[in-house]
Amino acid sequence: MIGTYDFCAHYEWTFAWLEAAGGEQLLQEYWTDAIGEDAQRHAAELIQGQGFEGMMKYWGHTLAEESPEKGYHMTQNPSVVRCDMHDCPSKGFLIKNNLQQYKDYCDHCIAWIRPVVERAGFRIDHEHNHQGQCWWEFREQENPSPASETGEVSGHHDVRHLPHWPQKEHDRFPEKSDSVKSL
Amino acid sequence: MKKVTHRNKTSPLPYRDNKPQGSADFYFAINATFRFILKKRGASGWISYLRDMATDYYRPVWTAWREDGLPAVATYLQAAFDAEPQAKFEIAETKETVTLHVIECPALKHLKSAGREIVPEFCQHCYHQYGTMASNAGLHMRLQGGNGSCTQTFSCVAPAEQNLNEIHPVL
Numbered sequence: 001m002i003g004t005y006d007f008c009a010h011y012e013w014t015f016a017w018l019e020a021a022g023g024e025q026l027l028q029e030y031w032t033d034a035i036g037e038d039a040q041r042h043a044a045e046l047i048q049g050q051g052f053e054g055m056m057k058y059w060g061h062t063l064a065e066e067s068p069e070k071g072y073h074m075t076q077n078p079s080v081v082r083c084d085m086h087d088c089p090s091k092g093f094l095i096k097n098n099l100q101q102y103k104d105y106c107d108h109c110i111a112w113i114r115p116v117v118e119r120a121g122f123r124i125d126h127e128h129n130h131q132g133q134c135w136w137e138f139r140e141q142e143n144p145s146p147a148s149e150t151g152e153v154s155g156h157h158d159v160r161h162l163p164h165w166p167q168k169e170h171d172r173f174p175e176k177s178d179s180v181k182s183l
Numbered sequence: 184m185k186k187v188t189h190r191n192k193t194s195p196l197p198y199r200d201n202k203p204q205g206s207a208d209f210y211f212a213i214n215a216t217f218r219f220i221l222k223k224r225g226a227s228g229w230i231s232y233l234r235d236m237a238t239d240y241y242r243p244v245w246t247a248w249r250e251d252g253l254p255a256v257a258t259y260l261q262a263a264f265d266a267e268p269q270a271k272f273e274i275a276e277t278k279e280t281v282t283l284h285v286i287e288c289p290a291l292k293h294l295k296s297a298g299r300e301i302v303p304e305f306c307q308h309c310y311h312q313y314g315t316m317a318s319n320a321g322l323h324m325r326l327q328g329g330n331g332s333c334t335q336t337f338s339c340v341a342p343a344e345q346n347l348n349e350i351h352p353v354l
Contacts, residue, residue: 001267001312002213002236002308003205003266004204005196006200007206009198014216014232017232021224022224026223030216034212034219038218039212039215042297065207089201093200097198099198
């Protein structure tokens with residue numbers, strides 16, 4: 001039985017299998033269709049139906065299940081929902097077990113989340129460091145505010161305060177002039 | 184793809200987490216992955232996916248089976264199903280067989296209770312996965328039942344060929 005205990009590991013293995021079978025396009029379709037529209041359809045329903053409240057409910061439930069040690073912090077104010085991930089349970093599992101088949105596991109999150117939240121009328125600012133730390137900010141698409149400065153939204157919970165935040169290569173969405181890639 | 188070679192010598196499970204069990208919502212993604220590959224690559228593509236995963240990803244497991252035989256199979260199945268949320272199962276061993284009785288499949292239980300559409304072929308995945316792992320280890324695996332409960336028999340003596348039509352579709 002393909003189980004849930006080591007899900008992140010065979011999920012990551014599947015990325016490499018799909019890329020080998022059908023290239024990057026098949027993998028992108030997998031994240032959008034199979035994960036975003038099928039597996040995570042409860043997320044889409046919550047976010048489309050309840051906006052910020054739905055985001056808090058979805059990630060509150062999902063992260064509590066996946067990260068009972070609470071290696072994350074969610075912040076909500078009237079104009080933004082922010083997630084600071086200090087110890088990603090998913091990427092952390094791969095790092096601890098020294099597993100890597102696909103070139104960038106972290107790509108899967110933005111690949112399925114972005115279409116879901118954009119359909120619901122929101123936009124994303126996001127950055128990850130490939131070491132299990134990342135942050136997300138969700139705003140209504142009409143809100144022109146830029147991503148927050150460090151500590152501005154989540155105070156001392158801001159992952160960018162961590163001394164090891166700068167380590168490794170960062171990906172930033174949307175792409176900044178100093179970032180290394182975008183979708 | 185890189186060959187998976189890592190093996191955890193302190194546990195029958197090849198990879199370890201801080202949590203004793205996985206999150207049941209991951210069954211949504213497993214089922215959705217099957218649906219996606221069946222749609223994009225057909226049944227033969229889906230079977231190739233499962234066999235490739237069994238051979239590559241699960242290499243540390245079947246390598247242990249090949250080295251240590253049926254006792255390693257029983258030890259792994261016990262640990263693997265203990266780590267699944269709400270799995271109800273029993274394992275019986277004889278000199279020539281290990282039999283896994285899945286009394287209530289945790290995946291189908293969660294998917295059905297959440298009202299998810301389940302791919303009809305879902306229960307065949309255990310045969311393609313474990314059957315390939317057993318074959319790689321010089322063993323045999325056959326499956327009877329399905330749709331929520333089944334019997335999986337691992338043996339060192341060649342049994343009759345598996346009839347996939349005898350694995351119940353998910354209704």
